Amino acid sequence: VQLVESGGGLVQAGGSLRLSCAASGIIYSINDMAWYRQAPGKQRELVAACTSGGSTNYADSVKGRFTISRDNAKNTVYLQMNSLKPEDTAVYYCNADILWGTSRVYENSRVYENDYWGQGTQVTVSS
Numbered sequence: 558v559q560l561v562e563s564g565g566g567l568v569q570a571g572g573s574l575r576l577s578c579a580a581s582g583i584i585y586s587i588n589d590m591a592w593y594r595q596a597p598g599k600q601r602e603l604v605a606a607c608t609s610g611g612s613t614n615y616a617d618s619v620k621g622r623f624t625i626s627r628d629n630a631k632n633t634v635y636l637q638m639n640s641l642k643p644e645d646t647a648v649y650y651c652n653a654d655i656l657w658g659t660s661r662v663y664e665n666s667r668v669y670e671n672d673y674w675g676q677g678t679q680v681t682v683s684s
Contacts, residue, residue, distance in 0.1 A: 558580060558581070558582035558583075558584060558655055558657045558671070558673055559580070559581050559582060559673075560578055560579070560580050560651050560652075560653060560673050560674065560675035560676075561578070561579050561581070561675060561676070562576060562577065562578045562649070562650070562651050562675040562676065562677065562678040563576070563577050563578075563678065564576040564577050564678065565649060565678030565679045565680045566679075566680070566681070567681045567682075567683065568641055568680075568681070568682055568683070569682070569683050570641060570642055570643055570682055570683065570684050571640060571641065572641050572682070573637070573638060573639045573640075573641065574638045574641065574680060575635060575636070575637050575638070576592065576635065576636040576638070576649055576651075576678060576680075577633060577634075577635055578590075578592075578633065578634045578635075578651030578653075578675050579631065579632060579633045580632040580633070580653055580655060580673070581632070582655075582657055583657055583658050583659065583660065583661055583666070584632055584655055584656070584657050585656045585657060585658060585663060585668065586609070586655075586656045587609060587629070587632060587653050587654065587655050587656070588608070588609055588653075588654040588655075588656070589606055589607070589608055589609070589653070589654050590606070590607050590625075590627055590634040590651070590652070590653045590654075591603060591604075591605065591606035591607070591625075591634075591651075591652045591653070592604040592605050592606075592625060592634070592636045592649055592650070592651060592652070593649070593650045593652055594645075594647035594648065594649045594650065594680075595647055595648050595650070595677075596644075596646060596647040596648075599647075601650070602616065603616060604616050604619055604623065604636070604649070605619065605623055605624075605625035605636060606625065607625045607626065607627050607634065609629065611627075613625055618644075619638075619645075622638065622639050622640045622641075623636060623637065623638050623639070624636070624637040624639075625637075634651060634653070636649070638680070641680075641682045642682060643682045643683065643684045644682075645680060645682050646680060646681050646682050647680060648677040648678065648679050648680075649677065649678050649679075649680050650674055650675055650677045651674070651675035652672065652673070652674055652675075653672070653673050654670065654671075654672050654673075655670065655671060655672075655673055656668065656669070656670045657669055657670075657671070
């Protein structure tokens with residue numbers, strides 16, 4: 558199983574970016590999916606999370622500006638970031654709780670549940 562992120566980059570303050578994170582492998586289901594970020598010299602922090610049923614929660618610092626969504630058919634989670642601020646500059650990581658197996662035929666498979674992280678994508682907001 559692998560999580561691959563895309564969509565980071567450099568943007569001016571007030572601009573927008575959309576991050577994507579796609580999970581691949583023999584995946585039966587994905588429970589919670591989330592975005593975290595880590596700025597230089599700071600601890601990694603939760604930005605937004607989304608359950609498989611669509612319930613969401615956000616860090617106070619991004620409420621009203623960021624929106625998390627997911628496409629369960631594509632095993633993908635998105636983070637729409639609007640009204641970006643310089644303090645949003647960080648490496649953004651995707652996280653997912655994934656039920657996966659060793660065979661595409663569930664009855665023949667060994668089934669596991671693990672927490673996975675993406676490689677991270679840099680978001681830089683200039684003032």
